[in-house]
Structure formats: C-alpha cells, structure tokens
Amino acid sequence: MTSQPATQPATQPADRPRRRDAERTRAEILAVAQSEFARHGYAGARVDEIAELMRTTKRMIYYYFGSKERLYVAVLEKAYSEVRAVERTVDVEHLAPVEAIRTLAELTFDHHDAHRDFIKLVAIENIHQGEHIRTSEVLANLGAPVLDLISRILEAGRASGDFVTEADAIDVHMMISAFCFFRVANQHTFGALFGRDMTAPEHRERLRRMVGEMTVAYLRGAGGSA
Amino acid sequence: MTSQPATQPATQPADRPRRRDAERTRAEILAVAQSEFARHGYAGARVDEIAELMRTTKRMIYYYFGSKERLYVAVLEKAYSEVRAVERTVDVEHLAPVEAIRTLAELTFDHHDAHRDFIKLVAIENIHQGEHIRTSEVLANLGAPVLDLISRILEAGRASGDFVTEADAIDVHMMISAFCFFRVANQHTFGALFGRDMTAPEHRERLRRMVGEMTVAYLRGAGGSA
DNA sequence: ACATTAATTAACTATCTAGTACGTAAAACG
C-alpha cells in the first residue's frame, strides 16, 4: 500500500502546474482509506492521517465523501464488490461433485489468503454489529451466486451417491469460510497462544489441502456414529 | 449488562454514607470496561463512558489501572483466564477417541456460544495485530492444555484405527475453533450477505452437531481422493 | 482519640480530531 505503480508517480513533479483528476483523487482516497481502516479500525483510523498519506488534502475527503462514516461505507462497498468479481471467475461446473467442492474450498482459501485488508474490514464491521453493511443496498444479495453454485454441487453429489450428508448450502459455505477466514483473521491471538503463525508459508499448502479434505469428508457422511 | 443482580444494587442507598470497597470497585471497572471494549473496540471505547456506567468516577480508572491501554490489557487477561478455567473442567479422558473429539468440538461450540464478549475482544485484539496479547506473560502457554488433550485423543484414535488422517493437534484445534468462532464473530456480515442469522436458536443444534461430524469425518480420512 | 493511609470526588487542562469557511486555480463551456 505504500508503494505506487511505476506508471503513475505518487507525487506530481514540482515544475509542472498542479493537475486535476477527479477519478484518480477519489480512487487514491479510497485506497489509502481502506488500508488505514483495516489497520486501525473505524474509530482508530484518523482522517488527518489518511490525508497525510496522499498527495491530496483532508478537504478532498469531505469534498468527495462528506464524512468519515460515508468514506468508511464507500471503502466497504468497494472491497465487497471486488470480492464478488473474483468469485464469478470460478469455473467448477465441468468438475465431478467431489472435485468441484474441493476446488471451491481451495479457491476460497486462496482468496482469503490474498485479501487481508478485506478480512480485517469484515472483522471490524462485525465488531460494529454490521450497522453499515446493513444500510448498504449494494451489498445485499451479494452472497447469492456462491450459494447457487454450492447448491448445484450438492445436488449433483447426492445424485451421484458421492454425498450422503443432508447438508444445507449456507451451512457448507459457512464451514469453508470459517476455516479460511479464521486462519487469517485470528493469526495473531492464535499465534500468541499456540506458538504457530498459521499464515506462515510453511503451513500454507497443508492447511489448503485440509479445507478441501474436511469439506469432502463431511459431505461423504463419515462423521456419523456408524 | 444494564440490569444488575438483585443481591447487589448498582447504586448505594442515599441515606447510608458512601462505602469504600477497593475489590468491588476494581471488579466493577473491569466488568463495565469489558462490555464497553467489546461493544466499541479499543479506540471506540470511551473512558468517560465507562465511568458514567458505574457508581464510580473516571479518576478511579486511573487510580487502579493507570491508563486506558493498561485497563484494556487487564480486561483481556481477565477474559482469557476465565476461559482457561472453563476448559479445564472438560473430562473426555474416559471416552472412546471418536466420542472424545466429538464432545470436545461440541464443548468448544457451547463455550463460544456463551462467551460473546470474549469473542469480540479476541477479534479486536487481532485487528490490532495482537500487540497487547504479545506483551502479556499471563497469556503465554494458555493454549497448552487443550493441545495436550487433543494430542492424546489423536494418538488413541490412530492406535484404535478409528483415525486415519495424519493430523496435527494444532491444526485440528484451529479447525474446530474456526467453525465455532466464525459463527459468532461474523454473524452480522454473514447474516447481511446470506439472510440467515447463524446464532439464532433454530440453527443452534444443527450447527452444533455439524462441528462434531465435520471433525470426526476429517479424522477418519474420508476426505482423500480414493 | 488521633494520626496515617487508602479510597474517592470534583473540577480542570492540554491535546487531538472531525468537520468547515473561505479563497483560488484549472477545466469546461459559450
């Protein structure tokens, strides 16, 4: 977040007169704000601090977003929308049920592994009882596509006899998300208590396989008392 | 949190002169602070607000704890210690491996279900990169007992042939914790996206069984490609 | 009884922080 892409320098050359670029300014505010909110939480993030990390002034934040809270909501909406975009690229339709659900679990793992800021924003939003996500219409029904996908995989799996468990799509999605989310979100307290950083590279592949195996094992119905 | 137990009224009767009770004052500060930190996060919690919710003044917070940060650390330590006390009461030694790990998973589920404030404090601490939990010696090696227990169950399970998976105790503990923690910690964003409150009573029993079955299924090795 | 210490209160302050008033310059438009 501190380094800028080489094609667009962070600071304007001093000799050239100040350039105006509404899109770019807005985008930069959002990017810096995302990093700051993720790093310090909503109350802990400082509007002045966000301004200082940019080539713009604080006034611009209020010019474009009106208030700290509306800036935060804009950050949330952007982060969630980017996530949806990624999830749509998943193509597991042509796979057999077992491999389809395993692949989906591993893709979720990869996604959470790659989007640390997003995870922190979600955690922060939950601390505030989801009061902002609830008011945003942009974010409603954002979960529907994944549920459709899982439902179809579960049906196919039961039809083929691979899946025995009478599982619900939302439950299965929670099971997968919980594993992937927790590993990243709770890395610090878990690391402090058990002396192992679950996000360290040496644990990555093993845990990635673990989500898939866990999900498949559950759906095959091996957890019953029999 | 607003109502007080009937045996100990929140406010002193006006006729009797003010009573002094260091223990009680300290304990009340901690209790109110826990609720406030859990509700608003570290930066969002207000020292003045904590004081107003008590029969004491703000000065007492500084008298007993010195600073907002040290108060927060004290809250964390108290919350973690209470958790350890509960975990020690678990008696699964006499059970067969499959039932032992299933029972442990369900107890973890119950525990997370019952200690919402604790979960929020853990989430908050992770947002701050665990900087406070790292400095507290009270909290180091707090995880060891559970790991011992899980290790013994896993060994017994492999010896009896019930468990096939070459699982690591820390990994298994993370798998169980992730499910139980996520369900409570992410209830708001998950509820907003998928239209289901996973902490609602009608989902409780089903999800409780699900952790157990998931864990057992995984350890039985049903997730393999074969 | 009386001095000492521990607990408590009220009022205060320095600083931080979200938000704003006001002015200016670059584009867009005619």
Add this chain to the structure above:
DNA sequence: CGTTTTACGTACTAGATAGTTAATTAATGT
C-alpha cells in the same frame, strides 16, 4: 476570450477525550 463549474488548498473551530491536580472522606493501626 470571458463566464461558470469543478477540483483543490489553507487555515481555522468547536467539541471531544485521555489524563491530572488537589482536596476530602472512610478505614486502619496505635
């Protein structure tokens, strides 16, 4: 061109907030 609109900067303010000063009262020991 000249006028309007959009984007931006400087300097400020009102209120909040963590932390303090100093006096006061209840318990404790002798």
